[in-house]
Amino acid sequence: MTGVLDVRRAADRAVTRAPWLTSRHSFSFNDYYDPDNTHHGLLLVNNDDIVDPASGFATHPHRDAEIVTWVLSGELTHRDSLGNSGVIRPGLAQRMSAGTGIAHSERNESDSAPVHFVQMWIMPDTPGRTPGYQQEEIGDALAGGGLVTVASGRDPAAAITIGNADATLYAARLQPGGSVELPDAPYVHLFVALGRADLEGAGELDAGDAVRLTGGGGQRVRAAAPAEILIWQMHALLGG
Numbered sequence: 001m002t003g004v005l006d007v008r009r010a011a012d013r014a015v016t017r018a019p020w021l022t023s024r025h026s027f028s029f030n031d032y033y034d035p036d037n038t039h040h041g042l043l044l045v046n047n048d049d050i051v052d053p054a055s056g057f058a059t060h061p062h063r064d065a066e067i068v069t070w071v072l073s074g075e076l077t078h079r080d081s082l083g084n085s086g087v088i089r090p091g092l093a094q095r096m097s098a099g100t101g102i103a104h105s106e107r108n109e110s111d112s113a114p115v116h117f118v119q120m121w122i123m124p125d126t127p128g129r130t131p132g133y134q135q136e137e138i139g140d141a142l143a144g145g146g147l148v149t150v151a152s153g154r155d156p157a158a159a160i161t162i163g164n165a166d167a168t169l170y171a172a173r174l175q176p177g178g179s180v181e182l183p184d185a186p187y188v189h190l191f192v193a194l195g196r197a198d199l200e201g202a203g204e205l206d207a208g209d210a211v212r213l214t215g216g217g218g219q220r221v222r223a224a225a226p227a228e229i230l231i232w233q234m235h236a237l238l239g240g
Contacts, residue, residue: 003216010208020055041187041234045121056107062098074115080104091139124163174223184217195227
């Protein structure tokens with residue numbers, strides 16, 4: 001399968017800036033709203049965030065969202081109203097299920113280094129789930145250079161679970177020349193989190209670029225420089 005490719009460039013993303021935060025949005029988020037850019041498949045949020053040292057998001061609530069956080073550099077400290085806490089580092093898969101309601105904070109507790117991370121939201125397939133938290137170290141698997149199943153609502157081999165049976169997140173750390181094949185699905189979202197890659201049929205992709213595929217997959221992504229990529233495979237459409 002090939003499907004329809006829609007390339008979205010990093011420079012075209014909306015940006016939210018605060019004295020301590022730079023947040024780049026792949027989709028409508030908070031004060032940025034574009035009715036033609038609200039989601040792809042089941043993916044509602046793909047925020048590329050940099051938080052300065054000794055700062056972060058104060059405690060705030062969420063409901064009915066499966067929130068996956070993927071740290072690229074630095075460390076992010078999570079605390080929530082269920083008593084969960086953890087330090088998210090590169091190579092650690094983390095998910096918070098907001099369910100019927102949860103409050104959490106996310107802070108960079110380093111005195112000197114910023115934290116760079118991608119936060120992704122998938123809507124659950126059943127609202128009103130029990131809130132929860134999960135994290136798992138997968139750095140060794142990523143070192144192999146292939147696709148690693150980070151989070152899934154259907155694949156028992158995934159490092160962490162999410163509350164939607166129609167969504168699976170993969171990650172890969174690629175050395176120059178290394179490649180992986182995109183999965184087939186009605187909806188696929190490829191995000192180049194770090195580095196530079198070439199996608200069959202789309203050409204060169206730089207850090208922050210994304211490709212939205214509809215009705216296909218099977219293309220190869222090849223690293224042109226050391227790269228880290230995130231891929232959502234989705235078998236349903238939000239609200240569909």
